[in-house]
Amino acid sequence: NEDQCERGKIPRLKGPQQDYQGDCMGWNFTASANSPARNRPFDHLGHGTHVAGIIAAKRGNGVGIAGICDHIRILPLKIVGRGSNESDETADAEETQAFSDQVAKAIRYATHRGAQVINLSLGWPKVANVELLTQAIQEALNHNVTIVAASGNNGHSTRIYPCAIEGVICVGAINNDGTMASFSNYGGHVDVLAPGRSILSTYPNSPLNSKTPLIFSSPGYEVKNGTSQAAPFVSGLVALLKMKYPGMSNREVRARILSSTRKVYTDEPFQDMNEATALAGLVQFDQALTIQPQPVLRPKLKTLDLIPFHPQSLQAQFQLEVTNDWSPSQDVDLKIISKNKDIKLAKDVFHLGVLKSGESKKVLLQVQLANA
Numbered sequence: 001n002e003d004q005c006e007r008g009k010i011p012r013l014k015g016p017q018q019d020y021q022g023d024c025m026g027w028n029f030t031a032s033a034n035s036p037a038r039n040r041p042f043d044h045l046g047h048g049t050h051v052a053g054i055i056a057a058k059r060g061n062g063v064g065i066a067g068i069c070d071h072i073r074i075l076p077l078k079i080v081g082r083g084s085n086e087s088d089e090t091a092d093a094e095e096t097q098a099f100s101d102q103v104a105k106a107i108r109y110a111t112h113r114g115a116q117v118i119n120l121s122l123g124w125p126k127v128a129n130v131e132l133l134t135q136a137i138q139e140a141l142n143h144n145v146t147i148v149a150a151s152g153n154n155g156h157s158t159r160i161y162p163c164a165i166e167g168v169i170c171v172g173a174i175n176n177d178g179t180m181a182s183f184s185n186y187g188g189h190v191d192v193l194a195p196g197r198s199i200l201s202t203y204p205n206s207p208l209n210s211k212t213p214l215i216f217s218s219p220g221y222e223v224k225n226g227t228s229q230a231a232p233f234v235s236g237l238v239a240l241l242k243m244k245y246p247g248m249s250n251r252e253v254r255a256r257i258l259s260s261t262r263k264v265y266t267d268e269p270f271q272d273m274n275e276a277t278a279l280a281g282l283v284q285f286d287q288a289l290t291i292q293p294q295p296v297l298r299p300k301l302k303t304l305d306l307i308p309f310h311p312q313s314l315q316a317q318f319q320l321e322v323t324n325d326w327s328p329s330q331d332v333d334l335k336i337i338s339k340n341k342d343i344k345l346a347k348d349v350f351h352l353g354v355l356k357s358g359e360s361k362k363v364l365l366q367v368q369l370a371n372a
């Protein structure tokens with residue numbers, strides 16, 4: 001933000017500033033209102049620098065690594081302080097309010113500073129998903145800002161936020177052999193998968209905030225694992241899509257990415273695991289960038305939470321919403337398949353008819369369970 005710089009450098013702040021004056025290179029939302037560090041989002045953990053390198057490290061310069069999309073600008077916003085760990089979940093309930101406030105402010109700041117993609121390589125449990133955060137994320141989505149988030153590193157299907165919010169692209173991780181990473185969270189709220197094992201990227205190496213790599217032997221670079229590393233692959237892809245197709249809607253971004261994925265497999269036994277791991281599969285860059293407009297139908301699984309269950313009759317019912325994210329579709333039939341022999345569907349085929357672009361329809365699923 002050159003207008004707020006002094007001879008190309010971050011200015012020194014004196015006293016409280018209004019409207020983020022002095023935000024030459026981003027903002028530090030962990031700093032107090034009077035701190036001179038509030039316009040200096042230096043990375044004391046290495047996490048943000050590693051993510052940024054995956055997205056945008058310079059290509060073709062013969063140095064280090066190449067990022068996904070280096071023709072973009074990164075707006076660094078610091079929301080995790082020096083004393084925090086690098087977990088994808090905030091575990092300390094006493095810090096929840098402060099953390100929520102910092103994240104919400106940062107998302108709103110990015111939205112109103114013109115960011116087109118927000119990468120959130122972090123997450124929080126449902127109990128910490130306060131209204132302030134949901135409103136900030138919805139505001140960004142309403143401004144056609146694409147939000148990409150990590151699914152979490154707990155190896156379970158419990159919902160992590162903001163991944164479980166409708167409209168956010170949630171990213172799980174695969175290993176280098178193409179199988180699902182054991183640490184990655186999974187489930188219907190996870191949209192796609194991307195590489196997250198043994199990822200080499202940039203690491204802080206300046207006199208002000210250098211960190212010694214624990215795994216890689218060269219200062220300035222480090223190898224890390226996690227869905228935090230998977231998410232920026234998708235953020236980079238979103239940036240490429242928005243560069244190639246200016247003005248593209250979030251709905252088409254999602255449609256292009258979800259409709260161009262390929263299946264992911266486990267190694268024992270070798271079987272399709274898409275239904276257990278994510279809504280779609282592994283992102284495919286070339287296909288996402290070149291695929292032609294077509295109907296892209298998907299179940300809105302993030303809107304499902306707890307399903308009412310009647311223990312005496314062993315019955316449950318719920319509404320499943322299906323939406324078309326891209327081109328209009330004609331004469332749509334929906335078939336529901338239960339792979340669990342103890343779950344019987346009263347009806348498994350539904351005629352949806354015409355689904356316009358962006359249109360959703362709901363079907364009522366009635367389930368009979370063989371055992372409680």
